[in-house]
Amino acid sequence: MNLHGVLAIYRFEMARMKRTLLQSVVAPVLTTSLYFIVFGAAIGSRIQQVDGVSYGAFIVPGLIMLNLLTQSISNASFGIYFPKFVGTIYEMLSAPVSMLEVVLGYVGAAATKSLILGLIILATASFFVDLQIAHPLVMLAFLVLTTLSFSMMGFAIGIWADNFEKLSLVPMLLVTPLIFLGGSFYSIDMLPPVWQTISLFNPVLYLVSGFRWSFYEIADVNVGVSLISICGFLLLCYSIIWFIFKTGYKLRS
Amino acid sequence: MSSAENPILIVESLNKVYQGGFEALKDINLSIRRGEIFALLGPNGAGKTTLISIICGIVKPSSGKVRVDGYDIIDDFRKTRSLIGLVPQELTTDSFETVWNTVAFSRGLFGKAPAPDHIERVLKSLSLWDKKDSMVMTLSGGMKRRLLIAKALSHEPNVLFLDEPTAGVDVSLRKDMWKIVQELKAAGVTIILTTHYIEEAEEIADRVGVINQGELVLVEEKQQLMQKLGKRQLTLLLTEPLNRIPEVLGGYDLELIEDNRQLRYTFDSAAQRTGITALLEDLKTAGVSFSDLQTSQSSLEDIFVDLISQPVRS
Ligand SMILES: Nc1ncnc2c1ncn2[C@@H]1O[C@H](COP(=O)(O)OP(=O)(O)OP(=O)(O)O)[C@@H](O)[C@H]1O
Numbered sequence: 001m002n003l004h005g006v007l008a009i010y011r012f013e014m015a016r017m018k019r020t021l022l023q024s025v026v027a028p029v030l031t032t033s034l035y036f037i038v039f040g041a042a043i044g045s046r047i048q049q050v051d052g053v054s055y056g057a058f059i060v061p062g063l064i065m066l067n068l069l070t071q072s073i074s075n076a077s078f079g080i081y082f083p084k085f086v087g088t089i090y091e092m093l094s095a096p097v098s099m100l101e102v103v104l105g106y107v108g109a110a111a112t113k114s115l116i117l118g119l120i121i122l123a124t125a126s127f128f129v130d131l132q133i134a135h136p137l138v139m140l141a142f143l144v145l146t147t148l149s150f151s152m153m154g155f156a157i158g159i160w161a162d163n164f165e166k167l168s169l170v171p172m173l174l175v176t177p178l179i180f181l182g183g184s185f186y187s188i189d190m191l192p193p194v195w196q197t198i199s200l201f202n203p204v205l206y207l208v209s210g211f212r213w214s215f216y217e218i219a220d221v222n223v224g225v226s227l228i229s230i231c232g233f234l235l236l237c238y239s240i241i242w243f244i245f246k247t248g249y250k251l252r253s
Numbered sequence: 254m255s256s257a258e259n260p261i262l263i264v265e266s267l268n269k270v271y272q273g274g275f276e277a278l279k280d281i282n283l284s285i286r287r288g289e290i291f292a293l294l295g296p297n298g299a300g301k302t303t304l305i306s307i308i309c310g311i312v313k314p315s316s317g318k319v320r321v322d323g324y325d326i327i328d329d330f331r332k333t334r335s336l337i338g339l340v341p342q343e344l345t346t347d348s349f350e351t352v353w354n355t356v357a358f359s360r361g362l363f364g365k366a367p368a369p370d371h372i373e374r375v376l377k378s379l380s381l382w383d384k385k386d387s388m389v390m391t392l393s394g395g396m397k398r399r400l401l402i403a404k405a406l407s408h409e410p411n412v413l414f415l416d417e418p419t420a421g422v423d424v425s426l427r428k429d430m431w432k433i434v435q436e437l438k439a440a441g442v443t444i445i446l447t448t449h450y451i452e453e454a455e456e457i458a459d460r461v462g463v464i465n466q467g468e469l470v471l472v473e474e475k476q477q478l479m480q481k482l483g484k485r486q487l488t489l490l491l492t493e494p495l496n497r498i499p500e501v502l503g504g505y506d507l508e509l510i511e512d513n514r515q516l517r518y519t520f521d522s523a524a525q526r527t528g529i530t531a532l533l534e535d536l537k538t539a540g541v542s543f544s545d546l547q548t549s550q551s552s553l554e555d556i557f558v559d560l561i562s563q564p565v566r567s
């Protein structure tokens with residue numbers, strides 16, 4: 001195991017993130033605050049309560065997930081895409097690091113950053129609404145598993161993409177709709193029955209639901225099912241990356 | 254064991270077919286001695302970078318074997334890659350990192366514990382010390398080239414690949430570069446460099462290899478090549494074709510060419526006596542007459558051009 005190598009990649013990525021601190025922290029905090037003002041204050045004053053929780057508090061877990069997912073994917077995908085794009089990837093390919101180590105470095109850094117971001121948003125939210133976290137450990141588990149698996153997904157996208165368009169295509173066309181239709185801002189009880197059934201095919205629903213349960217003990221689906229599905233997703237992403245490296249796909253000609 | 258019996262790098266029957274079917278390397282066999290400077294010459298697209306990239310692990314070989322210090326580059330990639338430093342042909346660097354950080358990153362990536370002393374020495378030897386806190390994007394092209402060398406040396410490799418190190422480099426930096434290469438050689442590092450310039454190979458290499466259209470067409474000691482270089486030739490156009498060289502001329506290095514209509518005399522231009530005067534005397538005695546004469550010098554350039562203009566078997 002080349003620990004120095006993993007650490008070098010991890011530190012390098014964290015340094016890159018530090019340089020882009022403004023856009024990576026200030027922007028999400030600002031948009032989150034806007035969400036609270038628009039959804040929480042304006043709409044929330046009409047919806048008032050969902051399952052006994054104020055609407056403003058109800059959307060906090062969904063908002064955090066929204067940021068975690070998009071940030072994990074964009075951090076990790078950009079992290080590996082950029083060296084490919086400018087050519088500095090040659091060094092990684094000629095270094096004594098296994099692909100698992102490369103993944104550890106990149107995904108570890110991307111996940112760390114989204115995790116920090118998630119906590120910052122949580123802190124921001126506490127200024128707007130009364131927060132209670134019923135199961136902090138479960139919450140943390142959801143945070144870690146989500147950032148890890150979506151960073152892996154981002155990493156896979158970064159390797160697959162050979163232009164900037166593709167890099168933003170998946171997050172835009174797939175992830176954003178899944179998040180918005182995944183019960184981030186509503187309980188699926190509020191939907192007509194047909195849409196409730198359709199929603200059950202959306203993996204993000206399980207994430208948001210389980211995560212929300214760790215706050216308020218309310219859920220659209222059982223929290224155990226949520227945990228199992230996020231673990232399943234993690235495994236799936238890991239297998240995709242494993243397959244990519246196994247075949248040397250798009251990295252070594 | 255002597256270095257000749259125990260090469261640092263062995264390439265055996267190496268082939269590379271790129272996706273799309275282009276044959277970039279054809280049955281390459283090459284062995285590099287410990288501590289030598291080997292120059293790989295060849296025109297654009299000959300396969301130099303491909304060969305280096307395979308040895309370093311950037312490109313996958315289609316078939317064949319490569320061993321570095323006895324280790325296979327695929328089965329023991331950790332071992333072989335940590336022995337190798339690579340300075341790529343393209344100036345590809347990070348932009349927003351500092352010089353110090355990029356070099357430290359390279360060392361870590363290659364599995365070595367941090368060693369600020371070593372990095373300081375490397376940066377100083379490459380005249381980059383006063384730039385250590387500068388962002389890479391603020392460096393000039395020549396400085397970036399040196400930075401790439403610093404990165405390659407950061408993990409103290411035993412074998413250093415320099416892919417066209419002097420492309421776009423001015424004369425004084427080129428001199429500096431050769432000084433560094435000589436120092437590395439003195440420290441026991443084996444150096445393999447590619448170049449388009451014959452003078453460069455002449456100046457610095459111990460051995461020269463020529464690659465053309467994916468085939469290694471020549472590997473020779475530079476000294477031997479230089480000897481060929483030092484040879485001059487005098488060609489006499491005979492008035493009458495000769496069947497054979499007259500016996501009285503047996504003492505000269507002569508050969509009949511062009512259907513026996515020309516006589517070629519090879520001599521050492523560096524020697525005190527070229528023997529031309531005596532030869533002309535003896536020719537007269539032997540009754541051989543000629544209508545014209547010309548002298549020529551074969552340069553490494555000629556040998557090179559000659560080699561690469563030969564049709565390559567396909
Ligand atoms: N990834 C690739 N896919 C397909 N063909 C490639 C690839 N890389 C290189 N080639 C082809 O392989 C041949 C050898 O290329 P290579 O870069 O090894 O040449 P070179 O000797 O380094 O040339 P130069 O002196 O211009 O650097 C060229 O014809 C090139 O077009």
Ligand SMILES: [Mg+2]
Binds near residue numbers: 302303
């Ligand atoms: Mg090249």
